[in-house]
Amino acid sequence: MQVPQISVFLENKVGRMAEVTEVLAANEINIIALSVADTSEFGILRLIVNKPEVAYEKLKGEGFTVMTNFVVAVEVDDTPGGLARILRTLTDASLNVEYMYAFVERSTGRAALIFRFDKEGEAIKVLQAAGVNILQKVDIFQN
Amino acid sequence: MAIWDPSNETMPRSRLADLQNERLVAVVKRVYDKVPFYRDRFTSAGLTPSDIKSVADLQKIPFTTKEDFRSQYPFGLLAVPKRDVVRIHCSSGTTGKPTVVGYTRKDLDTWSGLVARFLAAAGVTADDTAQIAFGYGLFTGGFGLHYGLEKIGATIVPASSGFTERQLRLMCDFGVTVLICTPSYALYLGEAAVNMGLQEQLKLRVGCFGAEPWTDLMRESIEAKLGILATDNYGLSEVIGPGVAGECTERRGHHIFEDHFIAEIIDPETGQVLGEGQTGELVLTSLTKEALPVLRYRTRDLTALHSEPCACGRTFVRMDRVHARSDDMLIIRGVNVFPSQIETALLEVEGTEPHYQIIVDRAGGMDILTIEVEVNPELFRDEMKAMVALEEALLNRLTNTIGMRPKLRLVEPKSIARSEGKAKRVIDKRKQ
Numbered sequence: 289m290q291v292p293q294i295s296v297f298l299e300n301k302v303g304r305m306a307e308v309t310e311v312l313a314a315n316e317i318n319i320i321a322l323s324v325a326d327t328s329e330f331g332i333l334r335l336i337v338n339k340p341e342v343a344y345e346k347l348k349g350e351g352f353t354v355m356t357n358f359v360v361a362v363e364v365d366d367t368p369g370g371l372a373r374i375l376r377t378l379t380d381a382s383l384n385v386e387y388m389y390a391f392v393e394r395s396t397g398r399a400a401l402i403f404r405f406d407k408e409g410e411a412i413k414v415l416q417a418a419g420v421n422i423l424q425k426v427d428i429f430q431n
Numbered sequence: 432m433a434i435w436d437p438s439n440e441t442m443p444r445s446r447l448a449d450l451q452n453e454r455l456v457a458v459v460k461r462v463y464d465k466v467p468f469y470r471d472r473f474t475s476a477g478l479t480p481s482d483i484k485s486v487a488d489l490q491k492i493p494f495t496t497k498e499d500f501r502s503q504y505p506f507g508l509l510a511v512p513k514r515d516v517v518r519i520h521c522s523s524g525t526t527g528k529p530t531v532v533g534y535t536r537k538d539l540d541t542w543s544g545l546v547a548r549f550l551a552a553a554g555v556t557a558d559d560t561a562q563i564a565f566g567y568g569l570f571t572g573g574f575g576l577h578y579g580l581e582k583i584g585a586t587i588v589p590a591s592s593g594f595t596e597r598q599l600r601l602m603c604d605f606g607v608t609v610l611i612c613t614p615s616y617a618l619y620l621g622e623a624a625v626n627m628g629l630q631e632q633l634k635l636r637v638g639c640f641g642a643e644p645w646t647d648l649m650r651e652s653i654e655a656k657l658g659i660l661a662t663d664n665y666g667l668s669e670v671i672g673p674g675v676a677g678e679c680t681e682r683r684g685h686h687i688f689e690d691h692f693i694a695e696i697i698d699p700e701t702g703q704v705l706g707e708g709q710t711g712e713l714v715l716t717s718l719t720k721e722a723l724p725v726l727r728y729r730t731r732d733l734t735a736l737h738s739e740p741c742a743c744g745r746t747f748v749r750m751d752r753v754h755a756r757s758d759d760m761l762i763i764r765g766v767n768v769f770p771s772q773i774e775t776a777l778l779e780v781e782g783t784e785p786h787y788q789i790i791v792d793r794a795g796g797m798d799i800l801t802i803e804v805e806v807n808p809e810l811f812r813d814e815m816k817a818m819v820a821l822e823e824a825l826l827n828r829l830t831n832t833i834g835m836r837p838k839l840r841l842v843e844p845k846s847i848a849r850s851e852g853k854a855k856r857v858i859d860k861r862k863q
């Protein structure tokens with residue numbers, strides 16, 4: 289139901305992000321989705337990868353501050369208003385989105401979203417009740 | 432407020448001078464006979480005990496320093512046979528060996544009485560319930576305060592350090608009226624009490640704080656949050672522990688218990704003795720310690736002495752609250768800042784010890800204080816909201832503690848250079 293996400297603390301140094309991707313590449317880890325949140329001083333890089341456990345260990349071994357948590361991946365209808373419908377469903381249920389980012393699900397070529405919810409369990413129920421397709425781990429990692 | 436030992440604490444200065452002279456001559460003779468270290472020092476200086484006839488001759492005696500304690504580690508400075516020592520305490524040895532001190536049974540009794548003096552001066556009585564949130568152990572704070580409170584007859588809650596929620600719960604449940612801890616922990620407890628909505632349930636009225644320098648800003652903040660009169664006391668383990676000096680409720684400095692200690696102020700650079708009211712390094716000579724007397728011990732604490740009479744009736748000189756140590760203080764925009772304060776503040780926010788570095792620079796004639804804190808896995812969150820909240824919490828804590836708003840930078844682990852396993856804490860670019 290939930291998808292493991294790797295987060296990395298980055299000082300805004302040129303090349304730091306490149307170093308993360310190099311560590312992943314060297315260990316044959318594919319990046320499926322990523323997002324960066326930053327202030328002028330530091331950033332949080334969030335990654336969905338095909339081998340999260342390996343990614344976590346390797347990045348930690350390289351001295352990065354890294355953590356794993358679980359996020360929710362949701363398929364978005366390929367029709368006008370697809371995203372709007374999902375967000376409306378969440379808003380109506382008074383569910384807060386901590387952050388979200390988009391990616392393309394390779395097996396279907398369809399748009400998908402990663403959500404970090406405050407109340408995750410509740411959010412999943414509400415979305416399922418509204419007929420939204422919540423992606424399983426396998427959907428993402430089969431590629 | 433009651434004076435614990437009125438016959439001594441209010442003794443006329445002339446009688447005090449006689450007492451000091453008599454006790455100094457005796458202690459000099461004793462350490463010369465019993466402690467090879469002092470005998471060698473006297474010999475190198477061309478002195479014999481007969482050269483010290485009164486306090487006026489004190490300046491002839493060489494200083495004793497923390498390094499001397501280290502070179503005599505562990506028991507070289509003892510003036511009694513080991514079998515007469517009933518207790519050992521040490522200072523924290525953050526650099527090099529710890530400094531070891533011993534106490535005879537009589538020393539413990541003297542110590543208890545001295546702590547009772549400053550507790551009584553702060554208004555503590557047998558009717559009080561006092562919670563000791565100092566660690567009990569090698570550090571002199573926990574036991575020292577414990578003995579003094581027992582002497583006074585207060586009800587002691589020996590909570591020791593840490594477990595903030597439990598500390599507050601005990602204070603509420605037991606109706607604790609007196610809080611004993613470091614000022615920074617008092618501030619932290621105050622903030623926790625506010626956050627937990629416990630302010631109304633607290634019965635605290637007096638705080639007796641010590642063991643670290645603190646600011647007036649902290650004092651105001653502690654008093655407001657805990658609803659107490661916050662008093663400071665002074666001491667150091669090399670001399671006896673807490674109980675060298677304490678504030679009376681006039682709060683115009685700390686009365687030094689001069690029947691047991693002689694205080695001098697020196698220029699830390701030249702060693703010259705300074706006059707009344709001039710700020711310099713405090714030097715203490717213990718007059719009554721049996722197990723480990725010290726002659727002219729350099730405390731590295733900067734203060735000044737004042738002898739005009741105090742409204743409380745005590746005749747002892749007063750020393751200013753110690754704001755600074757001669758060896759590690761930074762002066763930033765005129766404000767004295769200590770690495771130890773910054774460390775304490777950081778520790779308090781998350782309960783973990785983050786690696787940090789203090790960088791002082793100057794731009795446009797202005798000092799700039801930047802504190803870099805390494806983000807370890809305990810501090811890291813995937814949500815920006817949480818990271819920004821952490822940054823704010825750290826900044827507020829630091830600002831409260833040091834009395835000015837620094838710049839804060841969250842940095843990656845290991846980005847702060849370490850040498851010999853220990854990070855270099857302070858980089859003062861103004862000096863480069």
Ligand SMILES: [Zn+2]
Binds near residue numbers: 680686742744
């Ligand atoms: Zn007074």
